[in-house]
Amino acid sequence: MLQSQDTEVTMPHALATPSDLMNHDIYIDTFFENASPMGWEQIQPGVIALHPIQDHQRFSPNMQISHINLKLLTDDPAKRQSVRFVIRRISNCWNGRRQPAITHSPMSWAVSSDDQSWQNILGQPLDDPEFAMAFDVPVTAPCMHVARMVPYTPTHLQSWLATIAQSQWVDIKHIGQTVENRPLEMVQVGDANAPHHILLRARSHPWETAGNWIMHGLVDQLLNTNDSHRHLLEKMCFWLMPMANKDGVHRGMTRFNICGMDLNRNWDRPADEQLAPENAALEYWIEHHLQSGKPINLAMCLHNDSGGQLHPGLTNKPDYAYKMKRLEDLLRRHTWFTEGSQPPGCGGADVFSGGLIERYGIDTIVAEYNAERIAKFNRPPLHWDWITYGRKLVAVLCDYFELSQP
Ligand SMILES: [Zn+2]
Structure with missing residues (x-):
């Protein structure tokens, strides 16, 4: 450096x-x-x-x-x-x-x-x-x-999607449009009939690129062509919304969408379809998914800040606190994560985690990644660190759902 x-x-x-x-x-x-x-x-x-x-x-x-x-x-x-x-x-x-x-x-x-x-x-x-x-x-x-961080643009996303779309395990659908009519993708990786479903969202705040690199590592690892990974994709189905605030990313913005809406807020009520169509599209997708009889067993919203901690929601939902503590322990075991968790509930049902727990009963957490420093390595991160973390997330989730490791 x-x-x-x-x-x-x-x-x-x-x-x-x-x-x-x-x-x-x-x-x-x-x-x-x-x-x-x-x-x-x-x-x-x-x-x-x-x-x-x-x-x-x-x-x-x-x-x-x-x-x-x-x-x-x-x-x-x-x-x-x-x-x-x-x-x-x-x-x-x-x-x-x-x-x-x-x-x-x-x-x-x-x-x-x-x-x-x-x-x-x-x-x-x-x-x-x-x-x-x-x-x-x-x-x-x-x-x-x-x-400020290695850039990741809608063009990078298009090129990545074109590559992974070749796999029989990947299906990419448009679930809506941004304010400026850019398509919003939902990327399915795994068997839709798998017992465990995981939803990940990145770039609700456009400057925070870690989530995209984590998805790269995760999908790379999942599509690693051997039989044990095939077994995993029959057990776990991933649903990735890779660029929630695509207008903001295109325009080089920091936090809000182009109507001035924070896509990590107002989750305690239905999204405004005009001002935050990016959130309305995801809500509609979640409701459809649940109505079709499939669960969402875990949802993570991926962010960058200067702390790098997990932000669990506040809820009386049975086992939620235990599960999030378990997730934290598994991240510590399998990845370079050492930053720990915030006390539950910051922002209540207004933020993505609290809102999805409250409205849909989904175990949801906001995961921040420190843009300045990885504590374990005592140095600033580069995109490779997040790719590595994404690869290891497969092992974390195997243990989380008590599946055998590949
Ligand atoms: Zn954020």
Whole structure:
């Protein structure tokens, strides 16, 4: 992992004049799929100030910016070893409290020169009234991709779906459309007549990519062609909603859908079909599935935050607390997970977990993955860590449902 070259970074406060920048060899591209909306300016030769733009919750002071995804273009990479980025101080707002969007701890960034291999660099917090953080991006190619986490776009999803659709164990259906009419997929992996059914949802918050990589690892492992995995797919059927907030992912947003709705909220009542069709489609699918006589034995909603814990719902449902504790223990046994669980019930039936338990009786949990650090390895995560976790999830669920391990 690279670090900013100076641990004590000081900011040049005199703005360069346009004539200082006449030899302007840097361009920041923010107009591609999943690029984050943002302002930028070269304030000194080789120093780019970023002004990310929050997305807002409808009729609420809540706003959040966590997603940053841009391309750094230089006309002659041989001219520069690196470009320094500094991020302006901006606020998030959550539950009526304003908080700095960039905190005082180091923050990891993913950088690639070819969109294939990625490395983490570490940004350093600044003691500066105007700028919150600085990080240096090494320039090794004319286009350097820079993002908070390794990006995963609707195009990545399409390509993955086309690959796994070849398997006899996979069936992909559209269960509805987003506000902007993008299709919402439900991916079935396994035998529809299996006794155990597991629902996983990713990207209800668009910047949180871990869920997609976890699904990659999980499906890779499940489709591993040998007889023992075949046996598993007759016992467990997976239903994956891989990109719930596809409009938000396309547009490079952080949390809400394009109507300002939080797709991990309002689960205590039927979804608004106009404002949150992404949730209405999933509700309709769940109701149909249950009416057809098939169970949903476990549902997980996959997220990123800066804690990485499990968030069980609050319920008197018999055995729920025991089952979620068992799930936690199995994750500790089979994966790198050590982060533990929050006390049950944060958000009540309003959040996905509480709502699905309350309305449909489904054992549901929200699983967060720390975007900054994997505690067990004491380093920032890359997408490979989540793929590995997804592979191991098969063993976790085998034990959870007391099936023999492949
Ligand atoms: Zn989230």
